[in-house]
Amino acid sequence: xxxxxxxxxxxxxxxxxxxxxxxxxxxxxxxxxxxxxxxxxxxxxxxxxxxxxxxxxxxxxxxxxxxxxxxxxxxxxxxxxxxxxxxxxxxxxxxxxxxxxxxxxxxxxxxxxx
Numbered sequence: 001x002x003x004x005x006x007x008x009x010x011x012x013x014x015x016x017x018x019x020x021x022x023x024x025x026x027x028x029x030x031x032x033x034x035x036x037x038x039x040x041x042x043x044x045x046x047x048x049x050x051x052x053x054x055x056x057x058x059x060x061x062x063x064x065x066x067x068x069x070x071x072x073x074x075x076x077x078x079x080x081x082x083x084x085x086x087x088x089x090x091x092x093x094x095x096x097x098x099x100x101x102x103x104x105x106x107x108x109x110x111x112x113x114x
Contacts, residue, residue, distance in 0.1 A: 025075075025088045026076070028072070028088075029072055029076065029088070029092045032065065032096040033069060035099035035100060036066060036099045039102050042106070043106060046110060049113050050109045050110065051109075051113075054109050057105065058105055058106045061102035062102045065099040066095070068092070069092065072087075072089070072090075072091035072092040072094075075087045076088040
């Protein structure tokens with residue numbers, strides 16, 4: 001049986017991009033986790049007088065970020081296929097967006113409280 005390098009090359013080009021998606025999940029998940037940790041640490045270190053109802057809104061954004069992050073981790077750890085890895089990345093990016101929104105909102109509240 002003759003080994004066809006061109007056929008192998010075409011096969012690898014078609015398969016690699018899809019299988020590589022699974023390895024990108026942890027990058028997105030770690031970025032979201034880092035941002036959540038950053039805002040939580042920032043909130044602990046700041047001792048400002050911010051209204052409790054407004055702080056509840058910040059915590060709501062953080063809770064949403066944690067929910068999406070947990071769901072992203074679940075999709076990555078127990079995938080049914082490549083679709084679940086794609087969903088994992090999307091959910092991790094959503095978690096990062098919520099954490100960024102919480103950070104921005106919190107910084108706005110702190111400057112308003114000064």
